[in-house]
Amino acid sequence: MIKHLLILCLAVPAWSRPLNTGFVRGRVTDQENQPLIGANVAVENTLLGSSTDEQGRYFIAGVKPGSLQLRVSYMGYETRLTSTMTLDSGDTLNQDIRLEAAPVLMNPVVVTASKHPQALRSSHQSVSVIPERSLSGRQIHMLQESLIPLPGVHLNEKDISIRGSSGFSFYNIGSRVALMIDGIPVLTPDFGGINWESFPLLDVDHIEVVKGAGSALYGSSAMGGIVNIITRKPEPGDRFSFRAQAGIYDRPHYEEWKWTDRILHYERADLAYTRSAGPVGIRAALTRRVTTGYMENGQAEQWNASGKLNFHKNRLRLDCYAAWMQNREGGFIQWLSQNDPFRVPPGNREDEIHYQTLNLYGLAHWTLSSKWGIRFRISALRSIMGNQLTAYNPGAFKPGLSLGTEIQADWIPHKNHHAVMGAEIRRDLTGSQYFGNHEGLNLAVFLQNRWRISPGLEATLGMRWDTHRILGEKEDHQINPKSGLVAHLGENTSIRASIGSGFRAATVFERYIEADYAGFHIIPNPKLESETSWFADIGFHQRFGRRAFIEICLFESDYRNLIEPVIDFLGTIQFRNTTRARITGCEGSGEAWIGNLLRVYGAVTWILPRDVLLDQDLPYRPRLTVNSGTDLYIGPWRLQAELRYASRVRQVSINPLDPRVPLKLIAFRLERQWRDFIFQFSLNNAFNYHYTQVERRMGEIRNAAFTLIYSGRSDRQPNFSGQPRI
């Protein structure tokens, strides 16, 4: 079938390619006439485009003669659509473009919601973007911390929940949110879990978060949403950058909770190098992270290394990426007692968790004509987990291997239609003495069309068919449709609505695990069925010039056959299809600049996460979450205060009698930019507030950190530190 699809995709554009074409070239600069490197320039309503070089120059060949518009985008700047120009056959059109820095994120180009680049305003689904300046400006220690300010996103320690889709399972086992790197799924094949540490921090260009069911394009696990990490491209010229961070933990507020005289600290160092010459670019990054943790057995040691090779010639772009990670950390399952909450029971003092991952992918984009493009990828993910006993029992864990390939065709049959179609195959191999050896096979085909009904109205219709099989078990077929509508009510106002379904196939771990862990006996359940969901949302976006915006969204999800760990009174755990749930909610977010000195931002999410069968809240879901803050800019200085609040969760699974409190965290950050350097200081959990998000696991105590960033490009990248040049 793939062979036929390839032939079709290759043949059709060859017939339709025009004989006489022209060229478009020019330069993209900022308002101070400085070149913008890596800005995207695309011919509107075609697949043709280019990105700018070190001098900000771009060149697009094969452009069909006639009238055309260019769409130019660059993160941190206002996306610009040029006026209509005319290109004659064989001619070269020169068009320089100046972009204005945008204090708020202005309609950036996103790729996740529709599997092709589109303006954020045209997305029928709710999408949040975390630009690079937010990553560096929030002075994060771990990648997942960058997601905290987003509306609808809640982190229970390392577990991510989008609009209440998930509660808590250690290490995101059976995640209902798909983690992707450049659009490629990277959930572990055995646990279906997320390893946030898998990639060096400096590899991240920006992050796109799609909220609501994404299974109609991405299949299993995208039923709650998608987090897509977009990695940086090799940049023109050569550049070295680094980021170093060192932090220190305070003591607990209560004297009787102090458990050690040692100084507890954390450090990380990130290095990156990029170089491009002609059509070839390379990037390499290295990370080292060490921490003692703030509690007994909280130590961690981590290494990351990655490399990216990029080849871009004419209409062909090839990307190869490899990321390796090794992490060794202590295991803290639960505290010794509420009067000794930073220590583990003596029997758990030697507990450790080791893991190692290797992600590889090769990606080819081939723009065959202004109407046809093909994207082909092969990917591999190898992950292996272990513990302190691995050395004595080396056969206990075997590497999980996931091999995937996908082909996707983009077709613009008419200026008002953009169709995406493709097929995906994935094979998973897993093995462990705890859940046996299993082989999984997934096949999928998908199709989606985006239709501009009128200049102000766009509709999207799509569907994906998945078949999922663990060898020896019965096949599971799923069809997931989706549709959406976006109406632009003027330049600054838009309304969108979407509806779709999602599913998540039970993971090998959930089906077959049989183990004893921390006093719990876990038993298998091979008959687990896939979870399914229906999702609908409606959103409203209002921009106020270039200085403020608000976004409001209402949503509802209906989940069936939710897989949850069920704990009986003997401490035996089994994953079962137990629950039918309905989550209704709303979220609002906004950002505003007052003069050039003050920025305020905030996000509020309220959900009603009901277990329909038990008529109670789903566990570990706070009903109300608030994230808000303010930035004050004084010359080269930036001061930030940020509040994070989550209401007390009404249900937990393991120890319902334990005291629980709402989450109330306040952070202060200070930053100064000097030439290519940025100096940062942060005070996190400033009031030393003690809380648990999961029973008997104390949250992070007050800590302070210094961060030094060397960007090597402050003259060309005014937004790097988070302070826009207005």
Next chain:
Amino acid sequence: MCLLLFVVVLMTQPCSIDHGLKPIHSRISGHVLFRGTAPTTTDQVRVGAAASFPPSQMNEILFSDPIDFRRDSARYELYLPPGDYEVVAVIWKEHNQPWNISDIIGLYGGFFLNDVFIPSFLPVSLEDGDSQLDDIHIPADFNRVNRDAKIRGSVTFFGTWPKNSGMVAVAAFSKKPAPGDFVDYYFSSLYIDYSIPPFSAEGFYQCRVRGNEPVAYIAVLWIDDGFHLDQIRDLGFYEDPLEPGEPGVVIPPANGVLENIDIQIHFDS
């Protein structure tokens, strides 16, 4: 504004600020007074308290740290949130086995009569976060868990399992528990075996009891999928071969095994 907030934080540090969770000071304490010898398979012994009896689930019992069971009398401290606790008990745990509610070996309010432990219990009440009740001494009897004999058999199920089945267990009792009397169910049980999975057609059980002592009632118990201990019910029992319909009384030999004590369950009836 940020600077102002920063100054406010520094200034308000000595003031009353919400620091969230705090240490717990309300507690009960006393001694556990052991009788008998701890079995060699003992893993740990703890004191537990529950607001109601039976707790609707096992995780509604709050446990102390492990106590020293090698002495005749061991001091314990159990920190509890303020509130009323209907039962305070001493629970024994065997190596490599989960906590089992039939392994309660002592009760606050229980007493010995002619060397036989009489299960009765008294409530305790902690009024506020500073309440501390000392002298909550608890008698405990290791003889309840010194089990040298075994009863084995099969359980065959006929008919359709209830959809909300969570767990089945086979329990051996020294006397037939009165229906609905949870004190009888949980304190007169000699042993409860939870190893039979629900929805199976047949399962095998093993109850560990004291040899040369009569076991008056061997029952198959059912618990719903919410694992509500207060909704435990009998599915059936081992019948006397000579008097079908009546509970069969067995006396396993000391250090021996009594086999083929088979039970049939008919869901439709």
